[in-house]
Amino acid sequence: MNRITTLFQQNAIENGPGLLNVYFTAGFPDKNDTLRVLTALQNSGADLVEIGMPYSDPVADGETIQMSNDRALSNGMTIKLLFDQLQDMRKGITVPVLLMGYINPVLQYGVEAFCQKCAEIGIDGLILPDMPMDVYEEEYKPIFDRYGVLNIFLVTPQTSEQRIRQIDAVSEGFIYTVSSASVTGSQSGVSENMEAYFERLQSMNLKNPRLIGFGIKDHATYSKASQYSAGAIIGSAFIRVLAEATDLEADIASYIQSVKNPKVEAAIN
């Protein structure tokens, strides 16, 4: 079974704490940091990791992730290089790994070749926000299925109930619940409006578990999100940690600790 599916099932059975999915951009801060950041995230307690494939025109992203994309591209990152960096990752990495990015580079690589490579390396899922659902169903789903790669769809506060049900029907793994109408990196936190929306989703009894992302940055927002879903996704806030890190491993560990388990961290200090 796919690692994502297994993780969510086990966590549900054990009634575990909220799952923490952390996003970072491949090739950031330095070109060869990809595997290093991935490993540090796993060692620090991230439950899933989402690796961003840098893109020149990331329309759904705010300033922070635009910056990490630009930096990674000027560091010389490419999709081919990313696959090289991750070629042997499953020697040490056991957490589910997803790739997130925009559809154009995937189209240029070739959807079939891309999925094949993912299967070979042990990538469990893809998040391509600008891939339309109907195109996925008609053109790409058979390919994704053949290689056992899950495609993760997004829902937003503006997504209609009917469309949420359609998305739930074609989704596997989890549904990426965007907390607010915004690009990534908004500072809004979790407002009352959002809580009403999360409750609405909760009461829909969807077949897929949900993770909540956008605006998650600390223990409070992570806990809030976990109250309404299977867990939370952190992106921009973690990119800021990487941008300012002086000791990558230590800074990643203390940040992830502060989000998941601040009391333990306080005790260690």
Next chain:
Amino acid sequence: METSIENKSYHVSDRGYYGNFGGAFIPEMLYPNVEELRDNYLKIIQEPSFQQEFEHLLRDYVGRPTPLYRANRLSEKYQTNIFLKREDLCHTGAHKVNNTIGQILLAQRLGKKRIVAETGAGQHGVATATVCALMNLECIVYMGSLDIERQAPNVARMRMLGAEVRPATSGSKTLKDATNEAMRHWINNPTDTHYIIGSVVGPHPYPDMVARFQSIISEEIKWQLKEKTGSENPDYVLACVGGGSNAAGAFYHYLDQESVKLVAIEAAGQGISSGHSAATTALGKPGVLHGSRTILMQTEDGQVVEPFSISAGLDYPGIGPQHAYLFDSGRGIFMSATDQEAVEAAFELTKLEGIIPALESAHALAVLGRLGAGSSETVVLNLSGRGDKDLSTYMKYLD
């Protein structure tokens, strides 16, 4: 805007495609906005009250119909019969206003309170700021910071018209980046804002909607040419292509008239293989840009290439999906002109006809000598805009 045209081959399909190009490749955050437009645009623009107001504004405010002028000295020089469609005489100085009038009327009917737009040369920004002033709507225009420098007069006009001009400082700091910023703004303000795209680009229904608003150009050409020559069909229709809206409007009523050659002229910048070019079909490959499957300039890795052209309005790495289809199917003839050729053509038109064209339109003029049009043939060239905004560039070439 006749419904009879809807099902013909080079027009958009029910699902928003032109052959394999088009569609709506957008993040979920944009889906409700785009869906609202998709479900309503045809209904609204076919309402008699919409049509009346649109036609009234095009006539009394924009100054339509724009003349179709037989350029005698230019015709003599190229030994053919050249007619200029004078979009440069539109209010605000370019064809862009045909689209912004249509979209602002649509935005009003959708109950939107605020308008966001992107602009390259500033012509679309000015045309948007103008209709926002007219209709008393808030207006935010994103413009690449490089373009803000090279199109200063248009920036001043937008400000005087009450628009807020926001610099796009990411990427190449030109049109594609301004488009990214406008899309982000729309994502962040999904309910009260309408995004007025300035060309036949973007997710469905934009390419079709903008083409319909611009189709007035070829609608007029048909009867005007008939009056002047006895035939409504020329042998050639020429138009420059940035995103492709003036070309889409000039081609619209000729798309299925295969005897009319449709010639699209792209900006070659310093030369197609110079590394500083915006000739999309010569240099690009199929992919996804700004919400549609089209042809775009990109690296082997699928990163969008930063284009180059002396003309800010043509400095765009893609073309609209309908043009991608015209190129792919062979229905369209795609040519290009370099910066130098465009500037020379602009001076030539000025000298022979007393008309200073926009740098964008000058690219279309620049291919007249290579077109191969015969002395009994008729060429209609869409003169998309006037050159006032480009004077500082032209001054550099004076003497």
